[in-house]
Amino acid sequence: MPHSEKPFKLSVPDADIDYLRKKLEFTRFPDHPDGMDWQYGVPIENVRRLVARWKDGFDWRAAEARINQFPQFTRDIEVEGFGTLNIHYVHKKSEAKGAIPLLFVHGWPGHFMEVSKILPLLTSNAGHHAKFHVVALSLPGFGFSEAPKKKGFKIRQFAEVGHKLMLALGYNKYVVQGGDWGFTISRNIAYYYGPEYVKAWHTNMPYTGPPTFAADPLLYLQYLVTPLSPQDVQGLKRNEHWYAEGRGFTWIQQTRPQTIGSLLADSPTGLLAWIYEKLIVWVDHYHWTDDEVLEWVSIYWYSRAGPAASVRIYYEYYHDFEASQPPWSPVPFGASHFPKDVFYSPSLWVRALGNVVYEVRHDVGGHFAAHEQPEILVDDIRALCELEVVSKEFDY
């Protein structure tokens, strides 16, 4: 049966690059009163500097060449109720026997290239640890995948795309890893397609509220009688701060994605500030180079569906919240906690998410774990998959 897979080489037309430069030349900056620090948003010196570099100096073709070092493809995936979506993905096989197929799922404002540092480590044949075939897709509406055209493309549909892609690539047994939306989507993939297809899932952002009686009475009782550790208390306080100060962007994206869409589509400076804020606020002492930031934001600027499409996932999730939280699943689950990530979850609560067989709390790292701390994340993924409960499913 013929498939639609085609090799993909990123090659943004010259006209698009010129267009971006023209827009940057006409940038009109806001005023910026004294004392306006990060409390109000991205300080203007940062934006001016990045815009100047983006206009003159940043070499998108060089970034493209780097991206094209990763083997990329597109293929059509049929999604129930939404027709065919053309999905873009990185796919690199390991040479090792018994390598484990792994699907890497990004979030927002992330993208498929977040896999770039962990992929060589995961697929490497060296050493005695678990080896992986790695698939990293652009989620529908992100990067170089098509966006859905109809309303109601929910987490369930994102999960369906990830799963069908793995099947289409011939992987009837696989594991899935993700943070941010990748966490929610991985969780759904594990629930709906495991344990038959999904043999384990891992997240670097285990995010959950406290256990509820309805979902898990025993865990709930345990929750009632277990005091919070000092670390828990501190972590939950950080969450409170997030709720009060850090989630304005989710508020607008989950209620008015089309209104904010004009912002993201039309102003490269606006898009840059919108994303850059997260790249700085959500990491743990990670030193971005300007070109690294611009490469990251350019992927959004040049994305196939345009940047406005990427925020609709917030709307669909918010309007289908209950259904996006699947019940507990017996699929082996690994959780890595990074201290500077956006949400803190006490370990007891994490047990409500799934069958925790591996859990670790790190003392460095933030939201973009695969990009900030690739070796640590890879260690965790290997450790999870080397557990007998997972490794027995593969020839490893």
Add this chain to the structure above:
Amino acid sequence: MSSEQSFTLAIPDADLDILRKKLELVRLPDELEDANWDYGVPLADVQRLVARWRSGFDWRATEAKINQLPQFTRDIEVDGFGKLNIHYVHQKSSAPDAIPLIFIHGWPGHFWEVSKILPLLTSSSEKSPSFHVVALSLPGFGFSEAPKKKGFSVAQFAEVSHKLMLALGYNEYVAQGGDWGHLAARNMAYKYPEHVKAWHTNFPFCQPPSPLKNPFLFLRFMVTPFSKRDWAGIHRMMDWVKNGQGYSGIQQTRPQTHGYSLADSPVSLLAWIYDKLVAWTDDYKWDDDEVLSWVSIYWFSRAGPAASSRIYAEFHKEPSGVPPYTSVPLGISYFPKEIIPVPKLWTRTIGNVVFDFQHEAGGHFAAYERPEDLVDDLRSMFSKERGLKLF
């Protein structure tokens, strides 16, 4: 010696060119099928408005209309913030006993929201009171300077408005405001009761009575059932809380991050404001040029559009922006499509309500949508028959 200068709006040609160039280079988002207003401003509206803005819309004609209102600027000293040059409309009535009134706008409003009520308020008549009208551009909005430091909040809005009235020779006056104008007027009534003889609002922003702060009202509140109108209002409020406050969520936490796109992209600003012009009005039939005039005031504003969102952050950070109950006489006009229509009983926690009226039509931009209704209320509130001993 005053620094008052008369003001004529005259945006430089170069600025019009930049706007046109940006509109020519516009890149619009995609849209889902059958999205309607579910996800925000429909793309068809944006496309149509952008096309008109780019060619067809005549800013100079709008300017001429705006310049029919007598406008001025003058420096106002603000404690801790130095001098700010403030832009305002000022029209006196020919009636000898006219009441000085300051009209205070909010976001995404501006001084020009006064344009329909001004001729009615200043007109002279035997039967009803007349007003001298002052309508300022709040600092950071319209053609007033923006503060140069952080920390400029509703107390400072009140201070500027009050000092402006004093500077114009109005030692005693009344204040009218909705949206941020409500909080400004409320602060003025609380802080300057010897000068603010009464105030009126179309945006009664308040909470249910609390047992500690308003014990009698609380008791009444406990035993008074909600009317049908109350329930409709509460549903509307809940909808705003659930679906309508994203804009305030981002503006109160990260105005600067969001400000880059408002400053740089006219379509971004257009969508952002137009969303509210439609969602917050009661079936008001906006004309495209009306929308574009409105948004252009933000686009061409003196401090740039990013400055106007900062009040959300300043208010969010500073806990004392809502003053306690004041006994200065208060009038309230209720419009059903206001964004947070509260039950009448709750509004008694705000101040000494001496007048109120419930309208059957109208939304957030009352002075613009229902000018006659609002003016009727003001005339009624200050009529000789009512006998409010003000001056």
